[in-house]
Amino acid sequence: MLLETTDLQPLDLHLQHLPPFVHLHMPWARLEALWQQKLTARVPVQYLTGTAHWRQFQLQISSAVLIPRPETEELIDWAMTAAAAQPPALQAVADWADLGTGSGVIALGLASLFPEGMIHAVDVSEAALAIAALNAQTQGLKARIQFYQGEWLQPLAHLRGSLRGIVSNPPYIPTALIPTLTPEVSQHEPHLALDGGVDGLGPIREIIATAPQYLCSGGVLLFEMMMGQDQAIYQLLQAQGDYRQIQIHRDLAGVARFAQAERK
Ligand SMILES: C[S@@+](CC[C@H](N)C(=O)[O-])C[C@H]1O[C@@H](n2cnc3c(N)ncnc32)[C@H](O)[C@@H]1O
Known part of the structure; x- marks a missing residue:
């Protein structure tokens, strides 16, 4: 403060x-x-000041968006590692997507990491998209990020089969757990950004099921999850049938936090 x-x-x-x-x-x-x-009222400091810091960015935020978390910063590092391991032919494919962009952090991280191509950032919330667009403008990355309002991959129909990577920090908290979280989270952060349905896996199931249609062969899907969801998610990715090289990564606190898979 x-x-x-x-x-x-x-x-x-x-x-x-x-x-x-x-x-x-x-x-x-x-x-x-x-x-x-x-x-x-237990209002988080970031909402009181209207600012948050994430990776190299100082961002504007409001209570319409999730406060970007430090562990999510690591998703960008995993995207960098995954991209470096892709075959040279794929490195010419330039476009990435950020699903559930919120304040725009992942899109900003990807845009600064990959100087070529577009980042396609989707959110269902119009208010969140307004904040994300403002952040893209202040960070000088407006021309590199295209914003879409809609559900997960639906607005990106024109990009089917062409994305090099899809990155997401979707809502993943089971509905019944939300009231048990600290008041700063449960009473002030948007439930749209937190609530992953009965078992917390609703949005993740949707993303796992649809991402293969949008990724190019060898493209990477990378997303964040809640502690304890890794085994269920590993099985979902395996059962889908279109992925290979399925990996679970731990965050710096040692929690299994990120899933990564490659489109066959
Ligand atoms: C956990 S927040 C992540 C925000 C930001 N990417 C971050 O990491 O700080 C999840 C985001 O998903 C968005 N969202 C929720 N349901 C959605 C849907 N059906 N389609 C697209 N986005 C959705 C929310 O509005 C929210 O911005």
């Missing part, structure tokens, strides 16, 4: 290098009122 509302730098806080006077970007009463909202 202090980093967003004063001239203080992260190092000042780490080293407790605090000058006797700190310049505030807003009246003291406003800062105090925001802090009270954090304490009493």
